[in-house]
Amino acid sequence: MRYIFKFPDIGEGLEEGKIVEWYVEKGQTISSGDPLVKMETDKVVTDIPSPKSGVIAQRFGGLGDIVKVGNALVEIEIEGVSGAEAVAEAATTPALASNQQVEEKGFGVVGTIEVAGDGAYLPASGEGMQAAAQPVQEQKRSKVLATPVARAMAKELGVDINQVTGSGPAGRVTRKDIEGYGRKKDYAAPVSTSPQPPATARIEIKPLSMIRRTIAKNMIRSKQNAAHMSVMDEVEVSALVEARKSLNQKLEATQDKLSFLPFVIKAVAQALKSHPSLNSEIDLEGDRMIYKHYYNIGIAVDTDDGLVAPVIRDADRKSLLQISRELKSISEKARDRKLTPDDFKDGTFSITSYGSIGGYFAVPVINYPQAAILGIGKIVEKPVVKDKQVVVGNVMPISMSVDHRIVDGGEVARFLNEVLDYLNNPLYLMLQMGGSQ
Amino acid sequence: MFDLKTLDKYKPIDNKMYQVMDDEGKVILKNWQQPMSDEDLVDAFKDLLFERTTDQMAVSYQRQGRMFTYPPNLGQEAIHIAAGKVIKNEDWFVPAFRELGAWLAKGVSLREIFLYFKGNEDGSRFEQANRMLPVSVPIASQLVHAAGIGFAMNYLKEEAASFAFVGDGGTSEGDFHEALNFAAVWNAPVVFVVQNNQFAISVPLKMQTRSINLAVKGVAYDVPSVVVDGNDFFAMYEVMAFAREFVLKEKRPFLIEARTYRRGAHTTSDDPTRYRTSEEEEMWAAKDPAKRLRNYLVEKKLWNPESEEELVKSFKKKIDSEFEAAEQHPEYRVDDVFDYMYEKLPDELARQKNMLKNYLSTVGGDK
Numbered sequence: 001m002r003y004i005f006k007f008p009d010i011g012e013g014l015e016e017g018k019i020v021e022w023y024v025e026k027g028q029t030i031s032s033g034d035p036l037v038k039m040e041t042d043k044v045v046t047d048i049p050s051p052k053s054g055v056i057a058q059r060f061g062g063l064g065d066i067v068k069v070g071n072a073l074v075e076i077e078i079e080g081v082s083g084a085e086a087v088a089e090a091a092t093t094p095a096l097a098s099n100q101q102v103e104e105k106g107f108g109v110v111g112t113i114e115v116a117g118d119g120a121y122l123p124a125s126g127e128g129m130q131a132a133a134q135p136v137q138e139q140k141r142s143k144v145l146a147t148p149v150a151r152a153m154a155k156e157l158g159v160d161i162n163q164v165t166g167s168g169p170a171g172r173v174t175r176k177d178i179e180g181y182g183r184k185k186d187y188a189a190p191v192s193t194s195p196q197p198p199a200t201a202r203i204e205i206k207p208l209s210m211i212r213r214t215i216a217k218n219m220i221r222s223k224q225n226a227a228h229m230s231v232m233d234e235v236e237v238s239a240l241v242e243a244r245k246s247l248n249q250k251l252e253a254t255q256d257k258l259s260f261l262p263f264v265i266k267a268v269a270q271a272l273k274s275h276p277s278l279n280s281e282i283d284l285e286g287d288r289m290i291y292k293h294y295y296n297i298g299i300a301v302d303t304d305d306g307l308v309a310p311v312i313r314d315a316d317r318k319s320l321l322q323i324s325r326e327l328k329s330i331s332e333k334a335r336d337r338k339l340t341p342d343d344f345k346d347g348t349f350s351i352t353s354y355g356s357i358g359g360y361f362a363v364p365v366i367n368y369p370q371a372a373i374l375g376i377g378k379i380v381e382k383p384v385v386k387d388k389q390v391v392v393g394n395v396m397p398i399s400m401s402v403d404h405r406i407v408d409g410g411e412v413a414r415f416l417n418e419v420l421d422y423l424n425n426p427l428y429l430m431l432q433m434g435g436s437q
Numbered sequence: 438m439f440d441l442k443t444l445d446k447y448k449p450i451d452n453k454m455y456q457v458m459d460d461e462g463k464v465i466l467k468n469w470q471q472p473m474s475d476e477d478l479v480d481a482f483k484d485l486l487f488e489r490t491t492d493q494m495a496v497s498y499q500r501q502g503r504m505f506t507y508p509p510n511l512g513q514e515a516i517h518i519a520a521g522k523v524i525k526n527e528d529w530f531v532p533a534f535r536e537l538g539a540w541l542a543k544g545v546s547l548r549e550i551f552l553y554f555k556g557n558e559d560g561s562r563f564e565q566a567n568r569m570l571p572v573s574v575p576i577a578s579q580l581v582h583a584a585g586i587g588f589a590m591n592y593l594k595e596e597a598a599s600f601a602f603v604g605d606g607g608t609s610e611g612d613f614h615e616a617l618n619f620a621a622v623w624n625a626p627v628v629f630v631v632q633n634n635q636f637a638i639s640v641p642l643k644m645q646t647r648s649i650n651l652a653v654k655g656v657a658y659d660v661p662s663v664v665v666d667g668n669d670f671f672a673m674y675e676v677m678a679f680a681r682e683f684v685l686k687e688k689r690p691f692l693i694e695a696r697t698y699r700r701g702a703h704t705t706s707d708d709p710t711r712y713r714t715s716e717e718e719e720m721w722a723a724k725d726p727a728k729r730l731r732n733y734l735v736e737k738k739l740w741n742p743e744s745e746e747e748l749v750k751s752f753k754k755k756i757d758s759e760f761e762a763a764e765q766h767p768e769y770r771v772d773d774v775f776d777y778m779y780e781k782l783p784d785e786l787a788r789q790k791n792m793l794k795n796y797l798s799t800v801g802g803d804k
Contacts (some may be wrong), residue, residue: 005501006502007502008500008501008502008503009502010499010500010502011705011706033494039444043708044706045704045708049497049500049501051498051503211759307651389633
């Protein structure tokens, strides 16, 4: 007989989770306790083990799908149990899953934590004291204080409780505030009856996506904490254009194709070695600097949902080809929303190639708490002076932001000169590549 | 053996930690003698494995939706097993919540533990555990109870100690300080055990206190205190045994800071990757208490690590059947929540009881 395993509330008052990875296939034999699926929830990313032994008869949902608590995850053909017995088991075993979910909210307050933000996007580097301290600060900001009845009302009325100013103790949102909120706003009277705004509405209100909220928080944190300073320059890259062209001819028969980005990543990783402050972090509270002897380069990837910055690890030790393949794989994963928190961890420096879409110079925002971010604009053909002659050159614009708390202008210029030298003359980069200085 | 002289050598103010074994299980003290028989030692290791297996199973049950929030013990077991070997039947056990192995040693059944974490009040009944208090959820509030119990033991002229557990975060609570002070002033035989696992949920110890360690907090109250390697079974056992004797003989409380690391999450609702690094986790994994005791036993040819798999398998069977028994336990009745405090239920409570019953009938019936 069949047993349906429903997605249980594995947190405290969870409503849904996202399928990250399936461990079982239809027809697979499993024992109780074996992992079925990896789920991402507001609280944790975790494996869900099977409560039963048997054979997987059916799986519900694909990667990235959102599953509500209490909805079916898998159907299991149970071994050695037949007929009515199994029905009875199915009816009793996952009792906590749906029926008691509401009761559970008041249960077990030892160490309930609310972490509304999603660390998966543009996270802080996992290094050192600062990183350990941040979640605590974020927690305070991430969730609006509100009475349970106010939360329930807000939900019912479709009011975004984060927009409501609380009048209760410590700014707690109360029932009155929710009632008052609808009256105060001049637009579309409280939102509840029609989820779609009428055609005449002048504005439309949509809840923030998790990723948008995370980006917003990270940007604010960076701008509030880092002392941003920017520098821009141009570099003539005709030799690089030629080098890339010739390498791509070599690769023609393969799946691989080099963009300019791997060259930039190698140039940056190499230059970081002689300019350690650009690969560091400041810990003002601890009165110390943290220098990193590894070179993990975060790459800004534009997706339909928003910006993410997965990391190329140990870029200094990888070949151009390895980096190129990794770039391909992380951008595909980013677009398919398959990146995991591990893909974002421990970046030490970031690169944004905004020019691949458009834009010449820019003022990038540092991926805090890193020391700097380098942006590359669109390569254009421009008149350049060579041997006192004006000729057509290929010019790559570079924009870089640094945290002036950590590093001063002189050092930034020296670093940038080294990067530009490498990009201007890829043979020079080859001369240095992989060396320690 | 840990004695008064050792206590004098490990002053908290010097920030020295009492250790018997190194990270690989090699004894580092000169002229040291094993404090228990080989047989008892093998039993202790089996208990440790049993705690660890139960703990892993409990997390799995929770993930299957068969149990509510659960706080894992992984990495802290040496403290629990040592306490379990020292705490006597007549002693009082005042738990925090993360002392699984010590609970089992005191006589709490697996079924009761599972019931508790399934949200059933019957799980706090502890039918076979003498003088075991239920979990007191407000952090550190239990310490005040323990101090009071110590006072009562003196008053009743009983030769019994009161063992109280708390985490590192709990030492920032007022109750911790009141309890230490009260116990010292009233000569109460209380052993306070601080399991310093480095994090109060996500708050690291360095954000918790400016003190050089947690044992030093006892000094101000004139409570003899010591820092112990909580992942070192022998060190923990010796200090626990010493502490019990000390509090009964000297009629004074004693404070132990057991330095350890919670290798799992704070609870099943917590994601530690958000606040700690894998480097740190690996560093502490190298100090794992099971590994150290196992190495010691293997070195002395008291243990065959190949036998472990079979043993764990048999543990799992037992644990599974206890869990299934807990699942068969009747649901806690709503009437039991309301009916015993007053002879006649006051109107307001009667209204609330009605409301709850009505609500429950809409989501699957009153139990």
